[in-house]
Amino acid sequence: MFLNLIRWFRGFVVFEIMGRFPERFINLSTRQGHFVLFSRPRKDNFTAALLLCDYRTIRPIARKSGVRLKVRERHGLPFLLGKYKARCGLLIGLLLFLIITVFMQSFVWTIEFSGLTTISQSTLKEALAEEGVFVGAFKPTLDLSAVQRKIMKNIDEVGWMSVNIIGTKAEVEVKEKELKPHILEANVPCNIKAGMDGLILSMNTKYGKAVVSSGSAVIKGSLLVSAVVENPSGDVSIVHADAKVMAQTQRTKSFVLERKGVFDKPTDEASRYRLRAFWLEFPITATSVKQSYTSRFETKSVFLNNTEMPISVTVEHCSRFSPNIYSLSQSEAQGIFAVEDYLYRLFSLSECESINAQRHYAETDSFYSMDVLYECEEDIAVYENLVVN
């Protein structure tokens, strides 16, 4: 097996020996160190094989022994290379491919993040890029421990992080800092007052003396739980009042929309494509866009086996906004009101436990309006430090 491989690399020729003294030819060539391989006698002649380098120097021996040699087969790498001699581009291409493959392994191709919950990926990506870790970064120049230290120092939310480069992929593992729990300042005496007007539904007093009871109506700023507590023995002590006071409250919110108005509508839209490979970015299309246009970028990365490649196409959607007059119908206005109502509940009334809403629509010549009365159940306790003069 190994010998055959060596023979293949050196190349060998299978040839026919014709003449009177083929034995003499074999003897002479063997004595001169040219070892005849696979010699086989036939009826009228012989076939044998010799290494290519031996075959080139064997002509005088053939002449001396009175035989004629005729090449039948050629095997091995030198013949294969000779076959493609005219196509040297193939060889150059192969060499370039190998060089590029080895060279490209020295760069970071992709960055993968794990363990991110509150920190945004783009924030961390920017921070890494500032420290030199980005798609297309030259791996040997990276000082990963310094990068880790600097990012942990600069971004407070990062409790621990590690950047590992596996092949051409940079794996960023982050452990975010645990938020400090709210610790009740038990030493500071405080009262609990009503944060807004409402009807008390239930009171759960842990510390302090409840001044109101369930069913009481309170206004904003009313004392609900007092920090001054009188012991059964008659002593008075000041404590840090703590209670959960659930009350039914009412809020009103008005939403107004103009019947007719002007809004900027995108017109004259155009798209431009840019190809990004590692750190190189160049345009694919030659669409010209004026400076007054507004652009929106959309990046699509190439994935191979669920792995992001460092090749992406960025589409730039350019559009020019021009003022456009609109006229809202009643149903359209109600649809917009519904969305606004939903958003208000989601963001402004997120702490309320149950909400009951009463909507009242109205319209004038120039406006649509919606007044909503929200009846909520919420904790109205507000802590107010007790100042003793």
Place this chain on the structure above:
Amino acid sequence: MNRKKIKSEQDKQNNSFGFNIKDAFSLKPRIEIFDNTSAVIDGSCGVLEYSETVIRVSLGELSLKLCGRGLTLKCISPTSLIVGGFIKSVEYIM
């Protein structure tokens, strides 16, 4: 007594493998035949005749003739060769 002396001399000449060391290093031709399918000839001086049925090898003072069918020279060097094929007979020619 004489027999014992001869045996001890033979033991000295033979090693643990049971062959004579003197023979191993001698310049005489050495022929090994494996079954009837191959023969190793060491100390040959050249091939005198080579065909599918007969291979005649010069061993200096004598020559060796191997007859058979499908005979081939598997390997050849200036002083040794390996013959493959179906060997029917071995003949020494003085």
